[in-house]
Amino acid sequence: MRGISMKKTIIILMLLTGTLFANSTQKVSLQLHWKHQFEFAGYYMAKERGFYEDVGLDVALKEFDFGIDIADDVHQDKSTFGLSYPSVVLQKSKGKDIVLLSAILQASPHILVSLNSSPIKSIEDFKNKTIMINQDASQSASFISMLQANGISLDDMKILKESFNVDDLIDANTDISTAFASNELFVLNERGIEYRV
Numbered sequence: 001m002r003g004i005s006m007k008k009t010i011i012i013l014m015l016l017t018g019t020l021f022a023n024s025t026q027k028v029s030l031q032l033h034w035k036h037q038f039e040f041a042g043y044y045m046a047k048e049r050g051f052y053e054d055v056g057l058d059v060a061l062k063e064f065d066f067g068i069d070i071a072d073d074v075h076q077d078k079s080t081f082g083l084s085y086p087s088v089v090l091q092k093s094k095g096k097d098i099v100l101l102s103a104i105l106q107a108s109p110h111i112l113v114s115l116n117s118s119p120i121k122s123i124e125d126f127k128n129k130t131i132m133i134n135q136d137a138s139q140s141a142s143f144i145s146m147l148q149a150n151g152i153s154l155d156d157m158k159i160l161k162e163s164f165n166v167d168d169l170i171d172a173n174t175d176i177s178t179a180f181a182s183n184e185l186f187v188l189n190e191r192g193i194e195y196r197v
Contacts, residue, residue: 028060030059030083032063034064044061071091087136110142111180113176113184115195126147127157131157132168133177134178160174181197
């Protein structure tokens with residue numbers, strides 16, 4: 001069997017299951033699509049419990065760093081596997097030599113947030129507003145289709161580079177911000193700030 005490092009592979013939220021290398025330990029790496037946190041608990045637990053080792057894998061879990069293009073990282077053999085957003089399907093459709101193994105989330109935890117104090121009441125109100133969003137999220141199929149279904153395009157908004165700091169929304173540096181349902185909303189709730197998702 002050829003080594004895994006020979007394959008150009010992207011995983012969407014799932015590593016391999018089953019037995020791969022029963023007789024030897026193969027060093028592989030998994031590039032996460034965000035910082036080390038609870039959403040990757042299954043990967044950490046599998047490593048801690050020895051599940052990867054049981055199937056002959058020595059897995060290094062790599063924390064995301066800004067500027068990493070996960071598909072390119074895997075394509076250039078900097079990582080063996082990578083977690084990515086559904087938009088990776090578009091890269092595959094444009095000829096990138098990657099293999100998509102699995103998708104396990106049924107609903108995206110990515111959300112768009114505005115403050116209750118803003119005039120934004122619906123997606124149609126995004127027109128001529130400022131949105132703080134990263135490149136991956138702005139090109140995701142779910143985001144683009146949501147805008148199109150509501151008669152809005154990216155050209156209708158001023159796009160700011162994502163700072164990953166909810167204070168930019170609170171301080172009105174942006175009208176809309178991308179967020180992770182379990183992160184930024186917690187901060188807003190803790191501070192008693194009313195918002196719309």
